[in-house]
Amino acid sequence: MNKLFELWKKYSYALLLIFVVVSLFDFRIGMSAIICMIAPVIVSFFKGRFWCGNLCPRGNFYDNVVSKFSKNKPVPKFLKSTFFRILVVLFMFTMFGLGVKQNWGNPAGIGMVFYRIIVITTLIGIILSLFYNHRTWCHFCPMGSISAFVSYFRKDKKVLEVSNSCVNCKICTKKCPMGISPNEYKGNALDHPDCIQCTKCAIACPRNSIGYDTLENKK
Ligand code: SF4
Ligand code: SF4
Structure with a gap:
């Protein structure tokens, strides 16, 4: 299972590329x-934004491909503000709804609506990564925003934790693609609603202070 998960985290971006090419032959695939x-929304009821950081092929594409040429600069506050995120959700769902309505009864037309949304938003993510970091899109992705909202009510509260062994070196903060400062959660669960649980902070931490069940083990 772990092997499969590792493979998914390394190569699932291929699914996005296959989707983009194969749908051109039959838009119903879109x-x-x-x-x-x-x-992502279903998963968020149980594990917060785990989908975004681990299972999303597009997120995987940003991590494994786009990160190689991203500027790796912090994402501006406006792009992660609640106002902007609500605006994006409303805009995207309006466009999506109108597109589906117009093509009702025409599977290829509806598939084209999906296809257009995926391609355009992925391109926006790529372009923004040239100015900011490779996960800029994930700061205001409509499904990510809805997942973050839902994760407030998640059933399984098991999230990453930061143990008291943290020495505040902030290496984790520099590594976080979502602009979160794990060190601020010292001695607590890292339950920020936008934590995509990519574990980049945990891997970077020289003290091994971040992980699951660290509070019990290292207090
Ligand atoms: S990298 Fe580890 S020790 Fe350093 S601030 Fe982050 S959690 Fe604390
Ligand atoms: S806090 Fe850690 S696990 Fe969460 S998004 Fe940032 S780097 Fe990933």
């Missing part, structure tokens, strides 16, 4: 993108 719209 409708499969609905999986990536619904899944």
Whole structure:
């Protein structure tokens, strides 16, 4: 299972590339993108934004491909503000709804609506990564924003934790693609709603202070 997960984290971006190419031959395939719209929200009821940091093929594309040429600069506050995120959710769902309505009864037309949304938003993410970091899109992705909102109510509160062994060196903060400062959670659960649980902070921490169940073990 772990092996499979590792492979997924390394190569699932290939699914995005296959989707982009294969849908050109039959736009009905574009409708499969609905999986990536619904899944993050369902997962967030149990594990917060775990989908975004581990299972999303587009997130994987940003991590494994786009990060290689990203500017790696902090994302501006405006792009992660609640106002901007609500605006993006409303805009995207209005465009999506109108597109589906116009093409009702025409599977290829509806597939084209999905396809267009995926391609355009992925391109926006790529362009923004040239100015900021490779996960800039994930700061205001409509499905990510809805998942963050839902994760306030998640059932499984098991999230990463920061033990008291943290020495505040802030290496984790520099590594976090979501602009979170894990060190601020010292002695607590890292339950920020936008934590995508990518574990980049945990891997970077020289004190091994971040992980699951660290509070019990290292207090
Ligand atoms: S990298 Fe580890 S020790 Fe350093 S601030 Fe972050 S949690 Fe604390
Ligand atoms: S806090 Fe850690 S696990 Fe959460 S998004 Fe940032 S680097 Fe990833």
